[in-house]
Amino acid sequence: MAVMWSRLSCIGLRRGIRSISLFSNTSPSSWTKVVSDAEKIVGYPTSFMSLRCLLSDELSNVAMHVRKLVGTKHPLLNTARGFVYDSKNNLQMRGLVVLLMSKAAGPSRSIPDPQLPDMVSGIYPSQRNLAEITELIHTAFLVHRGIVNLKDWTNADGPLKDMQFGNKMAVLSGDFLLANACTGLAQLNNTKVVEVISSAIGDLVQGIYTEGSHSAEDSSNADVSLASWEDQAFLSHGALLAKSCQAAMELAKHNMDAQMLAYQYGKHLSLGHKLNSDLQPFVKSSAAEPLPFSMDLAPVVFHRQIVGQEKWLQQLQQARSIGRPIDYTKLWLTIKTEKGVSQAMDLCSYHGNKALEAIRRFPPSEARSALENIASAVTKI
Template sequence: MSYAIMRHLRRTVILTQQIRYETTMTSVTQEDFVFKPPLTHWSKLIREAEKIVGYPTSFMNLRWLLSDEFANLAMHLRKVVGSNHPIVKTAKNFLYNEHNNLQPWGLIILLLSKAVSPETSSLQNSALAQDQRILAELTEMIRTGHYVHRGLLNIAPDDRDSSMATSMFANKIAILIGDYLLVTANGMLARLKNQDLSYLISTALRDLSEGEFFGERDNQNIPIPGKPVPFETGEFDICSDTTPLKVNNILGEPIREWTLRTMFNGGTLLGRGCQGALLLSGKGEKEQEIAYKFGCYLCLAWQASAEIQKITSDNKEHYSLVSAPVLFALHENPKLYHGLENAKSVSDIDLDKLKVEILRTNAIEQTRSLYSENANKALNYIEMFGDCESVDTIKKMIRTL
């Protein structure tokens, strides 16, 4: 390794360590989606999975951190450490890269790829594995870039005085970091030179964008639940059709509204990533559809699990008003909705008081049932790919809470 590379790596590591330390003193008011199973068991599963795919997932983040562009952005990010801007919490999660911080989407895609890859020559296997790694990386990059962009704060022109200067600067950094990740991911996708794969991923990007305009929002663009309706009309239909997701007559029905919001927020992205892994392996449309549904239901199961942990935690942790427990509670006790519909900002709502009311309902039990239902569907779909070490590891990851 040359002296210049070593010096650049040392500078990046120092910046990372400083941001890690300083961001521990910050808080965040924006919604986030984190899955935290028991650390010891989960870390062991991750290590087992990485041995199977032969590719430590930490390399994904390391490649981004070693770039000059990201190192420069990290230097500017230090200027907003200590503020309550959501980009600080996002950066902390990204830089820590702990195994229990986020659902390991890239690793799931690599495990699925390993399970379905054909036995060919070593040269062909090498090229296929490289393409699959790129797919896993760009899927993670798109997800992280979108996550960063969602942390932007809407600052009214009248409020843009010196006291808001830090938040405005943080917005600029968030835009730059999110754009860097998204543009890099699209460049990686283009280099694969696979038109069908590019089309699949583009439909997931469309869904991520459309999700930002679905339903009512407060003045910080944080989603607000729909007004509860008396009856539900059925489950949300998940299929691999690339047409836009159907949004009519969804708001107010807890299961359908939650499912659609989760699909918008990344469900289709993980589904398309899994589907793309089958496409690269030369599998047919039927198997690709199975992979897509597996990815979607896995995302739904993990999301339900994350929301249960947030609501039942003793910590005063922020939770989303469009999470499943909240939607179930509003449907069971519509009077709770009256305190939400007139709020101009989520920050005006007493979340601690609302949590107490939620826990008085059957919302947690209903969300657990929602998790079990989606987890079982994900298990059923992944079992269709046979019995092998990769599939067994995925099944263990699904069952881990």
């Protein structure tokens, strides 16, 4: 997922299709550069973070079994593939942001706490562990997201047995990552952090639970207001990072103000990022071959809200001849004529700005600049 995000962003940035960013003081040449520069600041590539977990007997066991899934359609296969690329490409964004945030906030300004061990590269060991835990949780839910409902599976899709097996592996490996996150959390010796991160897991579950419930025609889920989209996106894409950033402050005994600023940064950055990736299918200049896109994407949701349910159903009708699949080119053009796309862009820019606002309340530093660059990059579409 992280790799997808960044790839999408890279494409967008390289083509320079459109930049609505107003932050001229930061001019990252590309997303990849922003990230690799940032990684240098925190001391070591973040790809090491989940290595311990990846090298465990349990996961190598799963890896062995996952091979049997090659040639089937189980989503676990793609998730596993993405995970491997992820670690190769050093793009575990959430962990990186947590580390940068820790470094930007620096040591606690209250009386030196003898209980806190020494910082390495300006980051406490517990904050590094937290960054790893954040990635573990994120990955666990990438895996659990891909569990297939066996009743929806028809024989035409392939043998049911493969799907059952894929599910079993997905449940086990996701649980394994979560369990490691739990024991890692416990070792932080801070029950406030355990509570905050556990609640983020709950948020993530609630967010994922309702994902994909906006089917094209479904009018029972007519609540597609901007606010409800944001609530939903926060649960599924923002809560974990926001709460991890907050927890990183708590680990260094920073006060509630600092915790809230870190939370705001994490929240707005994630929402900006989500909007950025949702916008990608709509920023291409020509509709040569628009890929099938999800009806959950922000521009689509906003479009539906603007035109209203009735007109939307008409438009859907027009984009599809009877008995044939949706003509995505037609639908794409229809959506582009309305304000859904620009609304999503404005919102993306808004969240990027909010993230910048929050991070600029921290004292200037290399780490802060990196976080600013990341927030700016998110608004460049």
